[in-house]
Amino acid sequence: MRNDLLAWPGSAAYQAATTPRNSSVTQQPAVVARPQSAGEAAEAVRWAADRNLGVAVQATGHGAGAPIGPHRVLVDTAALDTVSIDAGARLARVGAGTTWSALNSRAQRDGLFGLAGSSPTVSVAGYTFGGGVGWLTHPYGMASSALVAVDYIDGDGRLRRATEDAPNPVDRAALWAFRGGGGVGIATSLTLDLVAPQAVWAGYQLWDITALRPVAEAWAQAMSDIGDALSTHISVVHTPPDWPFPTRLRGVPIVHLAFASPAGPDAAAPLLRALRGAPPPVLDSAWAPADAARLAQIHLDPPNPTPVLGTGRWLSATTPKLAADVLDTAAAPDSPTTMIELRNVGTPAPARDGALTKAPGPFVLHAVGRVTDPDSRAATENGLTRVREAAESADIGQAAASFAQGRAKVADALPPVAGQRLVRLQTAIDPERRLTPSRILAALTGA
Template identity: 50%
Template sequence: MLVDAATDGYAAATRPHNSSREQRPARVAVIARPEDVAPALAEVAALARSTGTRLEVVPQATGHGAGAPVDDGAVLLDTSGLTDVSIDPASRVAVVGAGATWSAVNAAAERHGLLGLAGSAPSVSVSGYTFGGGIGWLVRRDGLASGALRAVHYVDGSGRSRTAADDAPDEVDRAAMWAFRGAGGVGIAHTLEFDLAPAPDLHAGALLWHADALPELIAAWASTIGALGGTVSSSIGVLHVPPMPPFPTELHGKVAVHLAIADPDGPVAAAPLLDAMRAAAEPVSDSWGPTDAAGLSRIHLDPPVATPAIGDARWLDASTPGIAAELLATAAADDAAIVMMEIRHVAGAPARRPGAVVAPPGDFIHHAVAPLTLFPRDRIETAFAGARAVWSTADAGSTPGSWVEGAAHVPDALPADVRARAAAIADTVDPGARIRRSRLLG
């Protein structure tokens, strides 16, 4: 059903999680069931004919990656209502709607001792996250979420229902499966099937220190990270702490060093890194210990409400520990425009299935975020450029596209040959280009 700006459905759909861009589409197509997608496309075509305009269809679930304008030349296809979650504990497979969030999936999966390969924010939908690669807290043991993807039920540009899978009878759907694994996907996805991972002894936590201990902490991190067990995933960074819970009062309004760390197999493999960093400086806050899916989702210390922000990110190579202190120092000043900068350790993550991006192109990821509510865009870009001058010596050559907040396009998210192949698949699935292509293909 298409609704206009006078309705509650329009207002709810056009407030994406990342609100760095205002959304004012001609209409919103509210999708409550998978069967609603094809009729919605037909309604858009009818509206375009009656108005004599070309209307682009823009799928959106939670809008965590929203960065491109959505104006009166588009119809926003709101898939946030597709929230069904079904868990098969015997096969360790989840079948979920494209609008389901990771918090909902893992709340259901953990009842069976399983977890999906969720990212840092529990409010992210499974679809955009997975189609962009999906880098979570189980990545070094279980790989990217794209590699766990088994099948995608989707609708093509003509309104035909299809199923992408490696063994699909139609070559188009086999190719689409490759594109859904890390190239942003094609068509309009409404249901995903993916593997779940066992988490027999989930441990995780967030540790915070005063930023004046940054040199000692980075030295301890750099000397230990290369020998860390393959089940441990972690991120070290600097964070400008807001004056609110869950942060300790002692750090309110100050800059902190933040270690987020997780291991689904217990506490032993993480001990060398934790011991080294605790010995370097006493943490102000330390939540490491046994936890559940909800606790795992909190270790990144994301803001509790949506914040207009832009971000920068890059895959980095094995030399990153040598530049880590200098890189994080670019965001550690009290007046720095970057309020969060991290280095995520992903080395050794396995590739489970073939796809566009199913293995990390680097051993580490640089990620920085700056709020538009506090700083003008030009000052933020200057800060990003300062960090880029440091991390360029460890550049692995591409960008984790889903980590670049507020961007309309991420042209270097994919190697040229991968981008060309994915674009050709999108052209086959939607030859009339009715559906907006992934920003990874821009």
């Protein structure tokens, strides 16, 4: 074993690994393993098994939701960050710790993009295994459907490879699980399709909160006309006091509309026309050509780790009619819901077989609130309940689990048949239940 593979409590490496991007949960594992190869990751799992310890895995910690106690080893995959591009085949092979910014900054040299999310610091692995909804979902589909292969480790510390033509039927089924079911085992690398957009354009606009209803109504009006090539996020965001934008937008709830397309400048024409009936924005970033870096900036994600609790729900085609009322639940200055957004995600793109490879609904709702203590957690839960109630008539009855930040379990993320298949597969790959399950599996198994 490499001398510095394990980091113990009190060390700087341990502290760094146990400070997730979502800092709303406590992480105090027995030890942190920091593998630099798939073999070392497998060695860490076997080391834990020999000591009757469970194993949790984490890269960036955006998806942190369950506390990690002293009965587990935390495998930090951040150093598994290699990126290899096959431009001719439009394929990328990346380590499980690779972030989307690292992948797309390399892929765009060949005119290619991965189906990234709205945050550049999210890992490719966790995002893809949860389904993957981002700026190119409309029209290319979910990131999970672009997944071709996964190298992973089972509960006994054995190296395995999940592909559609794997000799072992369990490994073939494992690929199905990694495609949107949260995955099984511990992934060490992924192979996924890239796309070659015609011309990526992006932009965003900001208003003070008094413009919420006219902006939401303009967005709703445009939804029937934008076609398959424009992705939008309309949100109410409570900004920090030190936000680097005009004074009137700092430390208050504001309206944020971001939009992007891989099909050039004309894709946003219906939305921009509709917005002429709304007040002019306080800040307009301009609808303009975008590289991978600009595409990753328009969502305005906070730069620092933030303790939040979230909810995500798939919504029906009636969502635009409810948009103003749903967003208004976060409009008050004292609202415990500090960000609420609606995204259009419907796509005609074909989807590969997987647990979740096609958006169940044409819209998705995402909301979060800050949690720093039991009182703020209770207030945020109440706020998120009000959000869900406002959207109830459009709710199709299925959670968008990857948006449920700060949660260890999400109960209704998959249809029952898919959930049962996922549980059977977990039993085959990890019969001792040594590996900490995804929030989807945790809900299904009662872990």
